[in-house]
Amino acid sequence: MRKTFADLHLRLNVKDHAKALQVITKAAALGYRLIAVPFPPETRRDEIAKLRAVCSEAKIDFASRIDLRPRTQNELIQQLRWLRRKFEVICVNCENKQVARQAAKDHRVDLLNFPSLYFRKRFFDRAEAGLASSSLAALEIDVKPLLVLEGPARIRFLSSLRREAAIAKEFHVPIVVSSGISEAKLLRSPREMAALTFLFGLDEASALKAVLQEPVAIVKRNREKLSAKFVAPGIRVIKEGKDC
Amino acid sequence: MKRVKRRYLALQVDSDGLPSQKDFMDAVWSAVAKLYGEYGASLTNLALIDYDVEKKTAVIRTSLATVDLVRTSLASITSVADREAAVHILAVSGTIKALRKKARL
Numbered sequence: 001m002r003k004t005f006a007d008l009h010l011r012l013n014v015k016d017h018a019k020a021l022q023v024i025t026k027a028a029a030l031g032y033r034l035i036a037v038p039f040p041p042e043t044r045r046d047e048i049a050k051l052r053a054v055c056s057e058a059k060i061d062f063a064s065r066i067d068l069r070p071r072t073q074n075e076l077i078q079q080l081r082w083l084r085r086k087f088e089v090i091c092v093n094c095e096n097k098q099v100a101r102q103a104a105k106d107h108r109v110d111l112l113n114f115p116s117l118y119f120r121k122r123f124f125d126r127a128e129a130g131l132a133s134s135s136l137a138a139l140e141i142d143v144k145p146l147l148v149l150e151g152p153a154r155i156r157f158l159s160s161l162r163r164e165a166a167i168a169k170e171f172h173v174p175i176v177v178s179s180g181i182s183e184a185k186l187l188r189s190p191r192e193m194a195a196l197t198f199l200f201g202l203d204e205a206s207a208l209k210a211v212l213q214e215p216v217a218i219v220k221r222n223r224e225k226l227s228a229k230f231v232a233p234g235i236r237v238i239k240e241g242k243d244c
Numbered sequence: 245m246k247r248v249k250r251r252y253l254a255l256q257v258d259s260d261g262l263p264s265q266k267d268f269m270d271a272v273w274s275a276v277a278k279l280y281g282e283y284g285a286s287l288t289n290l291a292l293i294d295y296d297v298e299k300k301t302a303v304i305r306t307s308l309a310t311v312d313l314v315r316t317s318l319a320s321i322t323s324v325a326d327r328e329a330a331v332h333i334l335a336v337s338g339t340i341k342a343l344r345k346k347a348r349l
Binding site: 146150183185186187188193195 | 258
Protein backbone atom coordinates (compact mmCIF):
# COMPACT_ATOMS: atom_id res chain seq x y z
CA MET A 1 0.00 0.00 0.00
CA ARG A 2 1.30 3.46 -0.87
CA LYS A 3 2.00 5.79 1.99
CA THR A 4 0.01 9.02 2.15
CA PHE A 5 2.63 11.70 2.52
CA ALA A 6 1.13 15.12 3.14
CA ASP A 7 2.16 18.74 2.88
CA LEU A 8 -0.36 20.89 4.71
CA HIS A 9 1.14 24.24 3.76
CA LEU A 10 1.53 24.96 0.06
CA ARG A 11 1.17 28.69 -0.50
CA LEU A 12 -0.35 28.81 -3.96
CA ASN A 13 -1.69 31.85 -5.74
CA VAL A 14 -5.05 30.41 -6.78
CA LYS A 15 -5.49 33.14 -9.42
CA ASP A 16 -2.24 32.13 -11.15
CA HIS A 17 -3.63 28.87 -12.48
CA ALA A 18 -0.51 27.82 -14.47
CA LYS A 19 1.88 28.24 -11.55
CA ALA A 20 -0.51 26.52 -9.14
CA LEU A 21 -0.79 23.58 -11.53
CA GLN A 22 3.01 23.43 -11.86
CA VAL A 23 3.50 23.22 -8.08
CA ILE A 24 0.69 20.67 -7.65
CA THR A 25 2.08 18.45 -10.43
CA LYS A 26 5.53 18.67 -8.91
CA ALA A 27 4.17 17.76 -5.46
CA ALA A 28 2.45 14.71 -6.95
CA ALA A 29 5.66 13.70 -8.76
CA LEU A 30 7.65 13.96 -5.54
CA GLY A 31 5.34 11.50 -3.81
CA TYR A 32 2.78 13.64 -1.96
CA ARG A 33 -0.76 12.25 -1.87
CA LEU A 34 -2.37 15.04 0.14
CA ILE A 35 -1.83 18.80 0.08
CA ALA A 36 -3.49 21.69 1.86
CA VAL A 37 -3.59 25.21 0.48
CA PRO A 38 -4.40 28.28 2.60
CA PHE A 39 -7.22 30.52 1.37
CA PRO A 40 -8.33 33.98 2.50
CA PRO A 41 -11.47 33.92 4.77
CA GLU A 42 -13.74 35.46 2.12
CA THR A 43 -12.95 32.75 -0.47
CA ARG A 44 -16.00 31.44 -2.29
CA ARG A 45 -16.72 27.71 -2.30
CA ASP A 46 -16.46 27.54 -6.10
CA GLU A 47 -12.85 28.81 -5.99
CA ILE A 48 -11.99 26.01 -3.56
CA ALA A 49 -13.86 23.51 -5.75
CA LYS A 50 -11.86 24.69 -8.79
CA LEU A 51 -8.54 23.97 -7.05
CA ARG A 52 -9.89 20.66 -5.78
CA ALA A 53 -10.61 19.69 -9.40
CA VAL A 54 -7.07 20.65 -10.46
CA CYS A 55 -5.69 18.47 -7.66
CA SER A 56 -7.88 15.52 -8.58
CA GLU A 57 -6.56 15.81 -12.17
CA ALA A 58 -3.04 15.50 -10.75
CA LYS A 59 -4.26 12.53 -8.65
CA ILE A 60 -3.57 14.25 -5.37
CA ASP A 61 -5.96 14.72 -2.46
CA PHE A 62 -6.72 18.32 -1.51
CA ALA A 63 -7.69 19.92 1.80
CA SER A 64 -8.78 23.53 2.26
CA ARG A 65 -6.94 25.47 4.93
CA ILE A 66 -7.13 28.89 6.52
CA ASP A 67 -4.39 30.78 8.30
CA LEU A 68 -5.78 33.03 11.04
CA ARG A 69 -3.83 36.07 12.26
CA PRO A 70 -5.96 37.43 15.12
CA ARG A 71 -4.71 40.28 17.29
CA THR A 72 -6.71 39.38 20.39
CA GLN A 73 -8.16 36.28 22.05
CA ASN A 74 -11.73 37.45 21.34
CA GLU A 75 -10.95 38.01 17.68
CA LEU A 76 -9.61 34.44 17.49
CA ILE A 77 -12.74 33.00 19.12
CA GLN A 78 -14.98 34.96 16.73
CA GLN A 79 -13.02 33.86 13.67
CA LEU A 80 -13.07 30.23 14.79
CA ARG A 81 -16.86 30.36 15.31
CA TRP A 82 -17.30 31.79 11.81
CA LEU A 83 -14.77 29.69 9.91
CA ARG A 84 -14.42 26.30 11.60
CA ARG A 85 -17.10 24.63 9.52
CA LYS A 86 -15.89 26.16 6.26
CA PHE A 87 -12.32 24.82 6.15
CA GLU A 88 -10.75 21.42 6.72
CA VAL A 89 -7.58 22.70 8.39
CA ILE A 90 -7.29 25.74 10.67
CA CYS A 91 -3.90 27.18 11.48
CA VAL A 92 -3.32 30.07 13.86
CA ASN A 93 -0.30 32.29 13.32
CA CYS A 94 0.44 33.30 16.88
CA GLU A 95 1.81 36.82 16.94
CA ASN A 96 1.30 37.52 20.63
CA LYS A 97 1.26 35.43 23.76
CA GLN A 98 -2.47 35.82 24.58
CA VAL A 99 -3.47 34.56 21.15
CA ALA A 100 -0.92 31.73 21.37
CA ARG A 101 -2.33 30.56 24.70
CA GLN A 102 -5.95 30.74 23.52
CA ALA A 103 -5.10 28.89 20.29
CA ALA A 104 -3.27 26.16 22.21
CA LYS A 105 -6.24 25.39 24.43
CA ASP A 106 -8.99 25.68 21.80
CA HIS A 107 -10.13 22.31 20.38
CA ARG A 108 -11.08 23.92 17.07
CA VAL A 109 -7.46 24.82 16.25
CA ASP A 110 -5.45 22.24 14.30
CA LEU A 111 -2.07 23.89 13.85
CA LEU A 112 -0.01 26.42 15.77
CA ASN A 113 2.44 28.38 13.68
CA PHE A 114 4.96 30.95 14.91
CA PRO A 115 6.84 33.68 13.01
CA SER A 116 10.14 32.25 11.77
CA LEU A 117 12.14 35.48 11.71
CA TYR A 118 11.03 37.07 14.98
CA PHE A 119 12.54 34.75 17.55
CA ARG A 120 11.05 36.65 20.48
CA LYS A 121 7.60 35.94 19.07
CA ARG A 122 8.03 32.17 19.13
CA PHE A 123 5.83 31.50 22.15
CA PHE A 124 6.02 27.70 22.09
CA ASP A 125 7.30 27.22 25.63
CA ARG A 126 6.42 24.63 28.29
CA ALA A 127 3.19 26.43 29.28
CA GLU A 128 2.06 26.55 25.64
CA ALA A 129 2.93 22.87 25.15
CA GLY A 130 1.03 21.95 28.32
CA LEU A 131 -2.13 23.61 26.95
CA ALA A 132 -1.67 22.15 23.47
CA SER A 133 -1.21 18.63 24.83
CA SER A 134 -4.70 18.70 26.35
CA SER A 135 -6.32 19.98 23.15
CA LEU A 136 -5.89 18.81 19.56
CA ALA A 137 -3.44 21.43 18.35
CA ALA A 138 -0.18 20.41 16.71
CA LEU A 139 2.99 22.46 16.29
CA GLU A 140 3.57 23.28 12.63
CA ILE A 141 7.14 23.74 11.43
CA ASP A 142 7.71 25.20 7.96
CA VAL A 143 10.96 24.12 6.30
CA LYS A 144 11.08 27.07 3.89
CA PRO A 145 13.09 29.29 6.29
CA LEU A 146 15.65 26.47 6.60
CA LEU A 147 16.18 26.68 2.84
CA VAL A 148 16.14 30.42 2.34
CA LEU A 149 17.84 31.71 5.49
CA GLU A 150 21.60 31.74 5.82
CA GLY A 151 24.21 32.43 8.46
CA PRO A 152 23.22 33.76 11.92
CA ALA A 153 19.49 33.90 11.07
CA ARG A 154 19.43 30.19 10.21
CA ILE A 155 21.52 29.34 13.28
CA ARG A 156 19.08 31.17 15.56
CA PHE A 157 16.09 29.63 13.79
CA LEU A 158 17.53 26.11 14.18
CA SER A 159 18.26 26.75 17.82
CA SER A 160 14.61 27.81 18.42
CA LEU A 161 13.31 24.79 16.52
CA ARG A 162 15.51 22.39 18.49
CA ARG A 163 14.18 23.79 21.77
CA GLU A 164 10.57 23.68 20.58
CA ALA A 165 10.86 20.14 19.18
CA ALA A 166 12.26 18.93 22.52
CA ILE A 167 9.39 20.61 24.43
CA ALA A 168 6.79 19.16 22.01
CA LYS A 169 8.24 15.68 22.48
CA GLU A 170 8.22 16.03 26.28
CA PHE A 171 4.55 17.08 26.33
CA HIS A 172 3.46 14.70 23.53
CA VAL A 173 2.37 17.55 21.28
CA PRO A 174 2.25 16.35 17.65
CA ILE A 175 4.67 18.02 15.23
CA VAL A 176 3.63 18.60 11.63
CA VAL A 177 6.36 19.43 9.14
CA SER A 178 5.16 21.45 6.14
CA SER A 179 6.95 23.18 3.30
CA GLY A 180 5.41 26.68 3.45
CA ILE A 181 6.65 27.30 -0.11
CA SER A 182 5.09 28.96 -3.12
CA GLU A 183 7.63 27.98 -5.80
CA ALA A 184 8.14 24.54 -7.29
CA LYS A 185 11.94 24.76 -7.03
CA LEU A 186 11.76 24.93 -3.24
CA LEU A 187 9.54 21.87 -2.96
CA ARG A 188 11.26 18.86 -1.39
CA SER A 189 10.17 15.24 -1.34
CA PRO A 190 8.70 13.88 1.93
CA ARG A 191 11.90 11.98 2.73
CA GLU A 192 13.97 15.09 2.09
CA MET A 193 11.68 17.03 4.42
CA ALA A 194 12.22 14.32 7.03
CA ALA A 195 15.99 14.61 6.48
CA LEU A 196 15.80 18.36 7.12
CA THR A 197 14.15 17.71 10.47
CA PHE A 198 17.33 15.93 11.64
CA LEU A 199 18.75 19.45 11.90
CA PHE A 200 16.51 20.20 14.86
CA GLY A 201 16.81 16.91 16.61
CA LEU A 202 13.94 14.75 15.36
CA ASP A 203 14.79 11.07 14.93
CA GLU A 204 13.80 9.18 11.79
CA ALA A 205 10.56 7.76 13.24
CA SER A 206 9.34 11.14 14.53
CA ALA A 207 10.37 12.83 11.29
CA LEU A 208 8.35 10.42 9.15
CA LYS A 209 5.42 10.72 11.57
CA ALA A 210 5.54 14.51 11.07
CA VAL A 211 5.11 14.23 7.28
CA LEU A 212 2.99 11.09 7.19
CA GLN A 213 0.72 10.21 10.13
CA GLU A 214 0.10 13.52 11.91
CA PRO A 215 -1.05 15.65 8.94
CA VAL A 216 -3.21 12.83 7.56
CA ALA A 217 -4.79 12.30 11.01
CA ILE A 218 -5.71 16.01 11.24
CA VAL A 219 -7.42 16.04 7.83
CA LYS A 220 -9.19 12.72 8.47
CA ARG A 221 -10.49 13.89 11.86
CA ASN A 222 -11.79 17.18 10.46
CA ARG A 223 -13.42 15.59 7.42
CA GLU A 224 -15.30 13.30 9.73
CA LYS A 225 -16.42 16.26 11.84
CA LEU A 226 -17.48 18.24 8.77
CA SER A 227 -19.46 15.37 7.29
CA ALA A 228 -23.26 15.48 7.55
CA LYS A 229 -23.26 12.22 9.52
CA PHE A 230 -21.21 13.59 12.41
CA VAL A 231 -23.15 14.21 15.64
CA ALA A 232 -20.51 14.47 18.37
CA PRO A 233 -17.07 12.92 18.98
CA GLY A 234 -17.67 9.15 18.87
CA ILE A 235 -21.29 9.51 17.70
CA ARG A 236 -22.26 9.42 14.03
CA VAL A 237 -25.35 8.62 12.03
CA ILE A 238 -25.12 5.10 10.63
CA LYS A 239 -28.57 4.76 9.12
CA GLU A 240 -31.51 7.09 8.54
CA GLY A 241 -35.12 6.49 7.49
CA LYS A 242 -38.32 4.74 8.52
CA ASP A 243 -36.80 1.27 8.84
CA CYS A 244 -34.40 2.31 11.66
CA MET B 245 41.59 -2.26 10.45
CA LYS B 246 37.82 -2.21 10.26
CA ARG B 247 36.39 -1.83 6.75
CA VAL B 248 34.63 1.49 6.18
CA LYS B 249 31.08 0.89 4.94
CA ARG B 250 29.91 3.15 2.15
CA ARG B 251 26.66 4.22 0.61
CA TYR B 252 26.02 5.36 -2.95
CA LEU B 253 23.36 7.97 -3.68
CA ALA B 254 21.71 8.50 -7.05
CA LEU B 255 20.72 12.14 -7.49
CA GLN B 256 18.60 14.19 -9.85
CA VAL B 257 19.51 17.84 -10.30
CA ASP B 258 16.44 19.98 -10.92
CA SER B 259 17.62 23.25 -12.45
CA ASP B 260 16.95 25.41 -15.50
CA GLY B 261 20.44 25.28 -17.02
CA LEU B 262 22.93 22.45 -17.48
CA PRO B 263 25.30 22.74 -14.52
CA SER B 264 28.78 21.34 -15.00
CA GLN B 265 30.26 18.59 -12.83
CA LYS B 266 32.36 21.17 -10.98
CA ASP B 267 29.37 23.47 -10.34
CA PHE B 268 27.39 20.54 -8.98
CA MET B 269 30.12 19.33 -6.61
CA ASP B 270 30.82 22.89 -5.46
CA ALA B 271 27.14 23.21 -4.52
CA VAL B 272 27.20 19.90 -2.61
CA TRP B 273 30.41 20.71 -0.70
CA SER B 274 29.20 24.21 0.04
CA ALA B 275 25.88 22.89 1.43
CA VAL B 276 27.64 20.33 3.66
CA ALA B 277 30.14 22.90 4.89
CA LYS B 278 27.43 25.51 5.56
CA LEU B 279 25.36 23.14 7.67
CA TYR B 280 28.02 21.05 9.41
CA GLY B 281 31.22 23.05 9.03
CA GLU B 282 34.53 21.94 7.58
CA TYR B 283 35.03 19.29 10.28
CA GLY B 284 31.63 17.73 9.51
CA ALA B 285 32.32 17.87 5.78
CA SER B 286 35.61 16.06 6.28
CA LEU B 287 33.82 13.13 7.95
CA THR B 288 31.58 12.48 4.95
CA ASN B 289 34.31 11.20 2.57
CA LEU B 290 32.19 12.51 -0.28
CA ALA B 291 33.21 11.54 -3.79
CA LEU B 292 31.58 11.98 -7.17
CA ILE B 293 31.30 8.66 -9.00
CA ASP B 294 29.36 9.65 -12.07
CA TYR B 295 27.74 12.74 -13.52
CA ASP B 296 25.55 12.98 -16.60
CA VAL B 297 25.26 16.60 -17.74
CA GLU B 298 22.49 15.89 -20.26
CA LYS B 299 20.25 13.88 -17.95
CA LYS B 300 21.30 15.97 -14.93
CA THR B 301 21.82 12.86 -12.83
CA ALA B 302 24.72 12.10 -10.52
CA VAL B 303 26.03 9.28 -8.35
CA ILE B 304 27.96 10.22 -5.24
CA ARG B 305 29.56 8.12 -2.54
CA THR B 306 29.67 8.76 1.19
CA SER B 307 30.40 6.79 4.33
CA LEU B 308 27.45 4.98 5.95
CA ALA B 309 27.80 6.93 9.19
CA THR B 310 27.21 10.26 7.44
CA VAL B 311 24.37 9.36 5.05
CA ASP B 312 21.83 11.36 7.07
CA LEU B 313 24.16 14.33 7.18
CA VAL B 314 24.58 14.22 3.39
CA ARG B 315 20.82 13.74 2.85
CA THR B 316 20.09 16.86 4.92
CA SER B 317 22.74 18.88 3.11
CA LEU B 318 21.47 17.83 -0.32
CA ALA B 319 17.92 18.82 0.66
CA SER B 320 19.19 22.27 1.67
CA ILE B 321 20.69 23.07 -1.76
CA THR B 322 18.71 25.88 -3.39
CA SER B 323 21.11 26.96 -6.13
CA VAL B 324 23.77 25.48 -8.39
CA ALA B 325 26.09 27.89 -10.25
CA ASP B 326 23.99 30.89 -9.16
CA ARG B 327 20.82 29.41 -10.67
CA GLU B 328 17.81 28.21 -8.72
CA ALA B 329 18.05 24.46 -8.30
CA ALA B 330 17.09 21.49 -6.16
CA VAL B 331 18.82 18.15 -5.75
CA HIS B 332 16.52 15.17 -5.25
CA ILE B 333 17.67 11.77 -4.03
CA LEU B 334 16.46 9.01 -6.35
CA ALA B 335 17.92 6.02 -4.49
CA VAL B 336 20.44 4.99 -1.86
CA SER B 337 22.31 1.70 -1.97
CA GLY B 338 25.38 -0.15 -0.75
CA THR B 339 26.65 -1.04 -4.23
CA ILE B 340 26.71 0.86 -7.49
CA LYS B 341 25.14 -2.10 -9.32
CA ALA B 342 22.11 -2.20 -6.99
CA LEU B 343 21.86 1.58 -7.09
CA ARG B 344 21.61 1.67 -10.88
CA LYS B 345 18.92 -1.00 -10.73
CA LYS B 346 16.94 0.88 -8.07
CA ALA B 347 17.22 4.33 -9.66
CA ARG B 348 16.90 2.95 -13.22
CA LEU B 349 19.95 4.99 -14.31
